[in-house]
Amino acid sequence: MGMVIVTENLTKDYHTGFRAHTIRAIENLNLEVEVREIFGFLGPNGAGKTTTIKVLVGLTKPTRGRAMVLGKSSTDVDIKKLIGFLPESPYFYEYLNPVEYLKLCAQLSGIARAEQQRRIEKLINLVRLERFVKMPMRGFSRGMLQRVGIAQALIHDPELVILDEPMGGLDPIGRREFRDIILKLKEQGKTIFFSTHILADVEMICDRVGIILNGKLINTGRLDEILGSEIETFEMVVRGLDRKMVKVIERISNKVIPSEDKVLIEVKTEEEVERIMVIMREVGAKLLSLIPRRKTLEDHFISEIQKERLKEI
Amino acid sequence: MKIIGVILNTFRESIRDKVFITIIIFAILVMVSGKVIQPLALGEEAKVVKDIGLNSIALFSTLIAILVGGRLVYKEIEKRTLYLIITRPIHRWQFIVGKYFGLLLVLFESILIMTCAFYLILILLNISASLNLLLSVLLTFFQLWVITAIAILFSTFSTPITGAVFTFALYFIGHLTRDLKTFGAMSKSGLVKTLSDIMYYVLPNLANFNIKGEVVHNVTIAPQIIVLTIAYAIVYSAIIVFASCIIFQRKDF
Structure with missing residues (x-):
């Protein structure tokens, strides 16, 4: 399968205070994104996600190593015809309305005048901004600006769409619509690379993910490979256990949380479930729910980050 | 043409800027004030009104160049609006050159408005409005080529206040x-x-670039002086804009 993004030993340093102090934002980053995949780029704040994206879209130049996008250097101007980009918390010319702004973007992307209007109308419908086309963007909410942002990223029908924290500031409906747009883009054969903090969204739509911490890529792979299909824990909710029985169960499970008349118990194996069921039958307690839990991306993300932090210590 | 897009957007941005509108209104008010000080002119009303008019055009258009020009690129960097412009298939130099000519278009428009107001005032005051005065306005416009280039140069690496102080x-x-x-x-x-x-x-x-005294006193100016001054403005501003493009090209965002 062809690679849309390839970075080799990508390193970026920033200098502050007359070059006296150097901050390494990313270090020896080796990343590959395949054609027609949705790639989620994860990491805590300050991990280097935005810097990586800035290098990929040519806003900043690497200190060392290289970043190739669609087979060409990320600093190549021509390659930008094939890239759609939405930065984190995008800012627009607030004196323009969405149509004027999209027209400017279309013009700068080299789209023929006759084609511009057709694309603008299509995108305005896609992002549902029909009611606000004549309104200057000065008065737009964060969600509305984000919609303009996705429209401008798609105005030139790019092959690769790079989105930096696209779900930030969106309400649940907006997030869902955004997810649908991303999935639709994948259906159209586009590659999507996006960074986010919202792991539930990644789990729902991404084919592969990469986790970055302190400027280094610490893990990358397919979601099913990373998360696996095995059950990690069982979560039981039981009613009718007295304090004495809770003490007994605490010897089997290390996570027992009593609340008013219920007890939440987490165990790791089926055998432990069986043992607790035996105790319950003896005292006449009632099982309200039994939920097998698989590993979530959040669990994986947190454990990877904890592992890395332990290594540093 | 991509560069036309940047020029027209800069034009649209600047004419919607309150600073621009305020300065134009103020310039016209100052020109009108020439009528008020007529009694102090000791029979030289025509020259005083012309002097005030031409100097107002020069001073207020320079203010627009420095105050609007000084913020032009800086504002784009600060507000990050340029992220979505220079990540398109456009060279960074095209962005700077587009901004430069966009502001020149704004200055052309403001000079046009102020000159029309100036000629209207001369006609209303029954003062002979010779076309010779336009030569001074023409050189003022070319002086703005140089000032705008300097303002944009500072705008690529300094704050608007620092840039305005240095340009002034x-x-x-x-x-x-x-x-x-x-x-x-x-x-x-x-x-x-x-x-x-x-x-x-x-x-x-x-x-x-200052031939106001000569045109007001109807002194003949050799055409080659005008041509050489215009050529100087074009060459000097081209060098400064080129330097701005180099600084901007090397910039990390």
Whole structure:
């Protein structure tokens, strides 16, 4: 399968205070994104996600190593015809309305005048901004600006769409619509690379993910490979256990949380479930729910980050 | 043409800027004030009104160039609006050149409005409005080519206030560079002579653009002086815009 993004030993340093102090934002980053995949780029704040994206879209130049996008250097101007980009918390010319702004973007992307209007109308419908086309963007909410942002990223029908924290500031409906747009883009054969903090969204739509911490890529792979299909824990909710029985169960499970008349118990194996069921039958307690839990991306993300932090210590 | 997009957007941005509108209104008010001080003109009303008019056009258009031009690129960097412009298939130099000509278009429009107002005032006051005055306005416009280029150069790496202070300083020094050369020539120190020569050629020579006195007093100006001054403006501003493009090209965002 062809690679849309390839970075080799990508390193970026920033200098502050007359070059006296150097901050390494990313270090020896080796990343590959395949054609027609949705790639989620994860990491805590300050991990280097935005810097990586800035290098990929040519806003900043690497200190060392290289970043190739669609087979060409990320600093190549021509390659930008094939890239759609939405930065984190995008800012627009607030004196323009969405149509004027999209027209400017279309013009700068080299789209023929006759084609511009057709694309603008299509995108305005896609992002549902029909009611606000004549309104200057000065008065737009964060969600509305984000919609303009996705429209401008798609105005030139790019092959690769790079989105930096696209779900930030969106309400649940907006997030869902955004997810649908991303999935639709994948259906159209586009590659999507996006960074986010919202792991539930990644789990729902991404084919592969990469986790970055302190400027280094610490893990990358397919979601099913990373998360696996095995059950990690069982979560039981039981009613009718007295304090004495809770003490007994605490010897089997290390996570027992009593609340008013219920007890939440987490165990790791089926055998432990069986043992607790035996105790319950003896005292006449009632099982309200039994939920097998698989590993979530959040669990994986947190454990990877904890592992890395332990290594540093 | 991608660069046209940047020019027209800069034009649209600047004419919607309150600073621009305020300065134009103020300039016209100052021109009208020429009528008020007529009694003090001791029979030289026509010259006083023309002087005030031409100086207002020069001063207020320079203010627009410095105040609007000084913020032009800085604002794009600060507000990150340029992220979505220079990540399109457009060269960074096209962005700077587009911004430069966009502001020149704004200045052309403001000079046009102020000149129309000036001629209207002359007609209303029954003062002969010779076309000769337009020569001074033309050189004022070309002086703005230089000022705008300097304002944009500062805008690529400094804050609007710092940029405005330095551009104002260069504007005033630019009107004194001839004196600087004379001062150097009079000095006995070789170092002072060399330094004043370097400064004379490096700093903008703006005194040549000031022919207001001549046109008001109907002194004939040789056409080659006008042509050479315009050529100087084009070459000097091209060098400064080129320097701005190099700085902007090397910038990390």
